[in-house]
Amino acid sequence: MAQRQGDDRRARDRARCEDLDFVWRLARAPIVESGPFSDFSGYERLLVPVEVEARHRDAVVLELDHDGGAPRGLKLGQVHAFSGAAKTSCRLRHGPVVDLNVLYKSEVCAAALAYHESRSESEAPLDLELELAAREDLVVVALADSIELRDLTADALPILGGDAVWIEGPSEKRTTPPRIRVTARHPFVTARFVELPVSHH
DSSP: OEESSSOOSBOOSOOOTTOOOOSEEEEEEEEOSOEEOOOOTTOEEEEEEEEOOGGGTTSOOEEEEETTOOOEEEOTTOOEEEETTSOEEEEESSSOEEEEEEEEOTTTEEEEEEEEOOSOTTSOOEEEEEEOOTTEEEEEEEOSSOEEEEETTSOEEEEOTTOEEEEEOSOSSOOSOOEEEEEESSOEEEEEEEEOOOOOO
């Protein structure tokens, strides 16, 4: 879906599985059967279930085990971190799910993944404001339906369901930190990536 290459603002379906020379990558994919995960040695991983059957939204829907250890159960919206080098397998508890996962090189950047939703249609829309730091990238992914993303220094930008927007933090071209407000009645995910300073030995 999105990876740290190029400079276009809208970043959708841009990752290529065969290209393993990236700093970070974010993608959404269905898990339709239990079984092993691919080996991504050299990367850390973050994973969150983002689509499940409505009747199972409060249940454990996915179990992961790493290197034969104890299974870790995940519910809708729960983020799990693990090594891409681990021998990981999954077990579906209640049929297929859709996950959103991040791969990143921890020696180059730090990453954080969060699931956001308003639990009831009758509640007020979820209103989230974010400020980007230097060397930080933000990706906002609309999951179910359109949401509104507003850079408080620019015009509103609607994001359609299933789409993603990639926003870069302060740089030589843009010295003012972007302040982003997301307004939504439907679930969305934020992924934040901060480039680490280069160490000199």
